[in-house]
Amino acid sequence: MEHPQLLAAWVRSQREPGGYRLFEQATAAIEPASRVLFERCEPLYADDIAAVLTNAAHGLVWQFTNGVIGAADILPGLERTVFRLTADNERPARRTRRIHHGRLPA
Incomplete structure (x- = not known):
């Protein structure tokens, strides 16, 4: 990211009137691209995935704005989110259940 502080200023400005x-x-700017990604999906599924990605993006940008992560961490965080949403998670989930004896960690 060439000008990360511009992103931080943009986020902070959203808190203003x-x-x-x-x-x-x-x-509105990203809607056409996202529509293409989901054009073959069931509408409810597309809405759910879009909501998850939107929330992940907002969370990552806010973490950057508050100094928790660097600007360079935003895109990899989104890529990890997309990977986990679209990958076959059966094997990692099975391993997690085995490690925690069928219970999710608190």
Whole structure:
């Protein structure tokens, strides 16, 4: 990312009066690309995946803005999210269940 502080300023500006318009503009800008990704999917599935990805993106950007992660960590975090949502997770899930004796960790 060439200008990470510009992203941080953009995120902070959304907290100001009228800042919701920035979010709406960003959503409108990426909507055509996301529509292509989901055009062959069942609509409810596409809505669910889009919601998960949106929340992951927001979380990663807010973590960056608050100094928890670096700007270079945003894209790999999104890539990991997409991988886990689309990969066959049977084997890792089976291993996790075996390690925790059928119970999820608290």
